[in-house]
Amino acid sequence: MQISEIWRFPIKSIGGESLDTAEVGEVGIAGDRGWGIVDTSTGKVLTGRREPRLLMATCRIRDGHPVTTTADGSELHTSADYSDWLGMAVELAAAGDAGGTYENPMDPFGEKDWMSWTGPAGAWHDSGRSRVSLLSTATLGAWDHRRFRANVILRGEGEDQLIEQSVQLGSCVLDITKPIERCVMVTRAQPGLDRDVDVLKTIISERENRLAIGALVATSGTISVGDELTEAGEHGPAPASPQWTSPSPFHPSPPTA
Numbered sequence: 001m002q003i004s005e006i007w008r009f010p011i012k013s014i015g016g017e018s019l020d021t022a023e024v025g026e027v028g029i030a031g032d033r034g035w036g037i038v039d040t041s042t043g044k045v046l047t048g049r050r051e052p053r054l055l056m057a058t059c060r061i062r063d064g065h066p067v068t069t070t071a072d073g074s075e076l077h078t079s080a081d082y083s084d085w086l087g088m089a090v091e092l093a094a095a096g097d098a099g100g101t102y103e104n105p106m107d108p109f110g111e112k113d114w115m116s117w118t119g120p121a122g123a124w125h126d127s128g129r130s131r132v133s134l135l136s137t138a139t140l141g142a143w144d145h146r147r148f149r150a151n152v153i154l155r156g157e158g159e160d161q162l163i164e165q166s167v168q169l170g171s172c173v174l175d176i177t178k179p180i181e182r183c184v185m186v187t188r189a190q191p192g193l194d195r196d197v198d199v200l201k202t203i204i205s206e207r208e209n210r211l212a213i214g215a216l217v218a219t220s221g222t223i224s225v226g227d228e229l230t231e232a233g234e235h236g237p238a239p240a241s242p243q244w245t246s247p248s249p250f251h252p253s254p255p256t257a
Helices: 050-057 079-086 196-205
Strands: 002-008 017-019 021-025 035-039 058-062 065-069 090-094 101-107 111-118 132-135 152-155 165-171 172-181 211-220 221-224 229-234
Touching: 002 021, 002 221, 065 172, 079 090, 132 172, 172 221, 196 211
Parallel strands: 132 152
Antiparallel strands: 002 017, 002 152, 021 221, 035 090, 058 065, 101 111, 132 211, 165 172, 165 229, 172 211
């Protein structure tokens, strides 16, 4: 398999930017999920699960800061800008030493029975067992990659067989830790994409609700479009995250957004 696309999502759940080359460190691609939109009334980090409007904008990093462009072409820079856009008090918060608190509906179709958990520090990732996500073009098929927020799109097939393996991409070594479980976010509308609950129903019925793979960074380095993925050996199963307990048969570990 070979890297065909690299994606960075500076603000959690807001659309990201395509890169030709990316630096990858301990918490993933530099700047990926580096910021989140925090609901100041609850202290929770908003995602496309709770606030679908986030998915209707895109974000890029300019001079070290996230700049979001909304559907009408407006640019958002400050917490006040995001509060005005969403019509509620929110804070643009940089990831730090404490993980964020996220929400997910345990009934993904009725969107009820919401539960919450705390993610890892360093970047606004849902799970401490996945800092880089990878998805092949064969698995993606006709679906739009934006529904799944993968960092690396691989030309080819066979990523599911890499779980509990270490792989080399560019000058990085990644430990593939888990398949990524999916949530209601993959059904959400985005620019040019309608709401589609059949996406999640298909993943549940045909793939046991798993699509894409998650990795931890064993060796930092650089990845570029065109880099070949090579296997580097077995590393064994990653330890389970102590921060997540789910009663749902569809979400045995945190989803990715």
